[in-house]
Amino acid sequence: MYSLKELDAIVSRAVNNLKFVKDPEGLYEPLEYMMSIGGKRLRPRLCLTAFNLFSDNIDKQIVSPSLALEIFHTFTLLHDDIMDRADTRRGQPTVCRKWNDNVAILSGDVMCILAYKYLTEYTGPNLQQALELFIRTGAEVCEGQQYDMEFETMPAVTQEEYLHMIGLKTAALIACSAKMGAVIAGAPQAMADALYDFGWQIGLAFQICDDYLDTFGDENVFGKKIGGDIMVGKRTWLLVEAFKRTFGESRRELERIMAMDASQAREKISQMQQMYVRLGIKDDADAAIEHYHAEALGRLQGKGFSDSQIKQMADFAATLVHRRD
Amino acid sequence: MYSLKELDAIVSRAVNNLKFVKDPEGLYEPLEYMMSIGGKRLRPRLCLTAFNLFSDNIDKQIVSPSLALEIFHTFTLLHDDIMDRADTRRGQPTVCRKWNDNVAILSGDVMCILAYKYLTEYTGPNLQQALELFIRTGAEVCEGQQYDMEFETMPAVTQEEYLHMIGLKTAALIACSAKMGAVIAGAPQAMADALYDFGWQIGLAFQICDDYLDTFGDENVFGKKIGGDIMVGKRTWLLVEAFKRTFGESRRELERIMAMDASQAREKISQMQQMYVRLGIKDDADAAIEHYHAEALGRLQGKGFSDSQIKQMADFAATLVHRRD
Numbered sequence: 001m002y003s004l005k006e007l008d009a010i011v012s013r014a015v016n017n018l019k020f021v022k023d024p025e026g027l028y029e030p031l032e033y034m035m036s037i038g039g040k041r042l043r044p045r046l047c048l049t050a051f052n053l054f055s056d057n058i059d060k061q062i063v064s065p066s067l068a069l070e071i072f073h074t075f076t077l078l079h080d081d082i083m084d085r086a087d088t089r090r091g092q093p094t095v096c097r098k099w100n101d102n103v104a105i106l107s108g109d110v111m112c113i114l115a116y117k118y119l120t121e122y123t124g125p126n127l128q129q130a131l132e133l134f135i136r137t138g139a140e141v142c143e144g145q146q147y148d149m150e151f152e153t154m155p156a157v158t159q160e161e162y163l164h165m166i167g168l169k170t171a172a173l174i175a176c177s178a179k180m181g182a183v184i185a186g187a188p189q190a191m192a193d194a195l196y197d198f199g200w201q202i203g204l205a206f207q208i209c210d211d212y213l214d215t216f217g218d219e220n221v222f223g224k225k226i227g228g229d230i231m232v233g234k235r236t237w238l239l240v241e242a243f244k245r246t247f248g249e250s251r252r253e254l255e256r257i258m259a260m261d262a263s264q265a266r267e268k269i270s271q272m273q274q275m276y277v278r279l280g281i282k283d284d285a286d287a288a289i290e291h292y293h294a295e296a297l298g299r300l301q302g303k304g305f306s307d308s309q310i311k312q313m314a315d316f317a318a319t320l321v322h323r324r325d
Numbered sequence: 326m327y328s329l330k331e332l333d334a335i336v337s338r339a340v341n342n343l344k345f346v347k348d349p350e351g352l353y354e355p356l357e358y359m360m361s362i363g364g365k366r367l368r369p370r371l372c373l374t375a376f377n378l379f380s381d382n383i384d385k386q387i388v389s390p391s392l393a394l395e396i397f398h399t400f401t402l403l404h405d406d407i408m409d410r411a412d413t414r415r416g417q418p419t420v421c422r423k424w425n426d427n428v429a430i431l432s433g434d435v436m437c438i439l440a441y442k443y444l445t446e447y448t449g450p451n452l453q454q455a456l457e458l459f460i461r462t463g464a465e466v467c468e469g470q471q472y473d474m475e476f477e478t479m480p481a482v483t484q485e486e487y488l489h490m491i492g493l494k495t496a497a498l499i500a501c502s503a504k505m506g507a508v509i510a511g512a513p514q515a516m517a518d519a520l521y522d523f524g525w526q527i528g529l530a531f532q533i534c535d536d537y538l539d540t541f542g543d544e545n546v547f548g549k550k551i552g553g554d555i556m557v558g559k560r561t562w563l564l565v566e567a568f569k570r571t572f573g574e575s576r577r578e579l580e581r582i583m584a585m586d587a588s589q590a591r592e593k594i595s596q597m598q599q600m601y602v603r604l605g606i607k608d609d610a611d612a613a614i615e616h617y618h619a620e621a622l623g624r625l626q627g628k629g630f631s632d633s634q635i636k637q638m639a640d641f642a643a644t645l646v647h648r649r650d
Contacts, residue, residue, distance in 0.1 A: 027471040079434060083427045102408045102474060105430060109404060110467040112437055117460045120453065128448060131456075135442045142435040146352040149427060 001308065002052055004045075004315055011044045014063050015070065020114070030095045030107035031114075034074050037092045042206075042320065043069035043177040049316050050181030050195050053309045062184050064121035065130065069177045072115035072134075076141055078108040083149065091224065112138075126183050133183065137176035144169025151235040156243045162235060163204065171203025190303050197299040198313060205292035205321045211236035212285045213324065215273060221324045227269035233258055237288065241281045250279075293321045326633065327377055329370075329640055336369045339388050340395065345439070355420045355432035356439070359399050362417045367531075367645065368394035368502040374641050375506030375520050378634045387509050389446035390455065394502045397440035397459075401466055403433040408474065416548060437463075451508050458508065462501035469494025476560040481568045487560060488529065496528025519628040523638060526621035530614045530646045536561035537610045538649065540598060546649045552594035558583055562613065566606045575604075618646045 002010075020031040044066035051062045080086070081094040082104045088094060096104040119134055120127070147165040151157050157165075178199035182192035213222050214229045215238055229236050246254045257275065260268040276282045296317055300310055327335075345356040369391035376387045405411070406419040407429045413419060421429040444459055445452070472490040476482050482490075503524035507517035538547050539554045540563055554561050571579045582600065585593040601607045621642055625635055 024468055024471045024475065026475060027468055076434075079430055083430060101426075105404055105408060106467055106471055106474075109401075109433075109437065110464050112434065113460060113463040113467065116441060116456070117464075120456045120460065123453060127452065128445065131441070131445045135438060135445065138438040139435050139442075142431055142438065143349055143352055146349045146431055149431075150349065150351060 001056070001312060002058070004049065004312070004319070007048045007052060008041075008045055010058060010063065011041045011048060011066065014044070014067055015041060018067065026103065027107055027110060030078070030099060030103055031111050033098070034078055034089075034095060034111070035071075037090045039070070039074070039090065041070060043073055043173060046174065046177040046199065046316065047181040049312060050178045051185045052181070053305070053312060054182065054185035054187045054191075061122050061124060062181065064118045065180055065184060066177075068115045068118035068134070069173065069180065071111060071118060072138060072141075073173060075108050075111035075115060076145070078104055078111060080145060082108075083145070088224075122184055124184065124186075126186060130180060130183050133176055133179060137172050140168045140172040144172065148235075152233075154235075157235045157240050159237075159240050159244065162237065162240045165235075166204060166207040167200065170207040171200045174203035174206065175199030188304070191305065194299055194303040194305075195313075198296045198317075201292050201296035201299060202317050202320055205289045205296065205317075208237045208285060208292065209289050209321055209323065211238055212282075212289065215269075215276065216282060218324060227265070227272075230269050230272045231262065231265060237285055238276050238281050241284065242275065242279060245279045245281070289321050293317060326381070326637060327383070329374065329637070329644070332373045332377060333366075333370055335383060335388065336366050336373060336391065339369070339392055340366060343392065351428065352432055352435055355403070355424060355428055356436050358423070359403055359420060359436070360396075362415045364395070364399070364415065366395060368398055368498060371499065371502040371524065371641065372506040374637060375503045376510045377506070378630070378637060379507065379510035379512045379516075386447050386449060387506065389443045390505055390509055391502075393440045393443035393459070394498065394505065396436060396443060397463060397466075398498060400433050400436035400440060401470070403429055403436060405470060407433075408470070413549075447509055449509065449511075451511060455505060455508050458501055458504060462497050465493045465497040469497065473560075477558075479560075482560045482565050484562075484565050484569065487562065487565045490560075491529060491532040492525065495532040496525045499528035499531065500524030513629070516628050516630065519624055519630075520638075522624040523621045523642075526617050526624060527642050527645055530617035530621065530642075533562045533610060533614050533617065534646055534648065536563055537607075537614065540594075540601065541607060543649060548650055552590070552597075555594050555597045556587065556590060562610055563601050563606050566609065567600065567604060570604045570606070614646050618642060 015035060018035055020028045020035075022028050047066040047069055048058065048062065051066075052058065055062075077089060078095055081089055082096045082101055086094050087097050094104070095107060116134075119130065122130060144165055144167070147161070148169055151161070151165065175196045176199070179192050179196035182195045187195075211229065214236070215227065217226055219226050228234075229239075233239070242254055254275065257268060257271045260271075297310075297314055300313060305313075340360060343360055345353045345360075347353050372391040372394055373383065373387065376391075377383065402414060403420050406414055407421045407426055411419050412422050417423075419429070420432060424432075441459075444455065447455060469490055469492070472486070473494055476486070476490065500521045501524070504517050504521035507520045512520075536554065539561070540552065542551055544551050553559075554564075558564070567579055579600065582593060582596045585596075622635075622639055625638060630638075
């Protein structure tokens with residue numbers, strides 16, 4: 001088994017070697033751009049890590065599908081940025097700003113299609129299962145984005161609705177990444193399914209962590225402005241809890257803060273942070289992350305994994321939920 | 326071998342039985358809508374026709390992939406309509422008008438993904454080849470759309486550039502449809518390749534025919550307003566030829582007509598039609614359609630097709646180029 005560091009190095013090298021350059025340049029340039037502005041490469045890393053539990057034979061047959069996961073994820077970011085009218089992504093201008101919406105639509109489309117190209121560079125006996133998993137997950141990610149958009153115009157969202165949404169939008173592809181590695185390695189079905197469930201739970205933890213860092217992170221480490229979610233009133237784990245915990249006077253207070261506009265950005269963010277602390281939501285978000293983290297590890301129990309396999313996945317999980325960026 | 330009419334009936338039934346309905350409704354409703362507003366179903370019909378040259382066993386293994394071609398095509402229309410700011414499609418409001426751009430982007434995305442779902446309902450030995458063909462073609466269609474958009478801001482386009490563009494945007498998927506049927510039927514490689522070439526040539530004829538009908542068609546039969554291409558200055562076979570054939574005074578005349586705006590729609594369309602007739606472009610478009618039609622049939626010669634196989638494809642080709650709608 002490789003160390004997580006060695007697996008990261010394989011992913012980094014593979015991503016750096018990705019070459020889309022082809023005619024027409026206007027179509028493919030945004031793909032290179034999106035891949036070049038960085039990212040945690042979480043999905044290919046998880047895919048390789050899961051694969052490596054069962055096989056040390058890391059070649060194109062697994063590296064290409066792992067890239068497919070990253071390419072698909074990046075395609076969804078590209079289109080999400082149009083829908084969200086986002087100006088920046090990872091501190092750089094979004095494709096829809098640097099070019100325009102039409103470029104972002106069409107380059108995203110070809111990026112989605114190329115994800116399938118990379119996936120099908122795996123030619124082994126489990127291709128049909130790998131495809132079915134990848135296709136179903138792709139549809140789920142779209143469903144999650146649809147719910148996320150619908151939430152924007154809903155007065156309040158329940159915790160159940162929120163978890164269903166981030167499950168589809170974020171956890172599904174992370175779960176798919178873990179299972180994809182197992183499927184391509186030819187792992188027993190029960191273990192592949194356990195890795196899927198592990199990925200789903202750790203994906204929920206990952207998203208709540210993201211929500212947390214957007215409000216309580218260290219700007220210099222997190223790499224983007226703190227309070228973005230607060231400013232646009234995004235339905236995060238924190239805000240959903242705030243709606244659950246406020247009535248009467250405190251609800252009016254919450255609504256007063258939410259109604260503050262961009263000219264009062266600093267006050268709005270600060271007051272919302274204080275409210276989250278006062279209501280115990282900050283601490284409970286930490287607890288929720290730990291809850292799903294523990295759930296994830298629990299999903300691997302009793303499925304026949306060895307101690308060293310469990311430890312590898314636990315080490316991977318820890319990097320996701322104890323991150324500060 | 327089935328008659329073309331019988332094959333049409335199979336396609337119609339399969340399209341009518343397509344059911345996307347699923348949660349969230351807001352995501353899937355536009356897919357049902359787009360499939361319901363009609364269309365010639367050319368691609369699935371061609372796919373089944375090519376398949377049926379080699380096999381009478383028409384079941385889900387070929388019907389689902391043929392639907393994948395139609396679903397993929399419909400996805401590209403959905404996104405093209407956003408990029409072209411189109412108000413209507415087949416006489417009905419486009420998805421981006423009936424709903425909005427975000428809905429059109431996301432519903433298009435899931436439609437693209439579902440095309441792969443239908444394709445992979447074929448589980449036979451040639452899946453890898455079918456996927457490779459479908460994926461490569463998908464990228465080509467995006468490339469063609471990119472060239473088409475780039476042409477809008479180019480002063481003149483050569484006939485070579487135009488043919489390259491419509492080859493990618495239109496002919497590639499038609500070629501893919503013909504070859505897909507052959508690949509899934511397990512036809513000899515040379516025959517599958519010949520059907521691809523046949524499809525490419527007939528695809529060029531089909532597009533030039535489309536250009537022709539948009540300017541010289543009968544509005545009541547064609548089903549949409551005549552002169553749409555003229556009004557927006559679209560680079561069609563006719564306009565590309567007009568640029569090739571005009572200099573000095575006649576070029577200034579062409580540019581004068583092109584500069585006329587929507588308030589002079591009737592005059593603009595009529596003057597352009599007259600110019601096309603005067604320059605011999607109308608007749609030559611007819612000849613070009615016949616040229617590519619003949620090229621298409623030529624591609625099937627000497628590849629081992631029987632007379633009845635050739636006749637079936639020739640009959641199919643005739644319906645595409647002798648159409649008036």
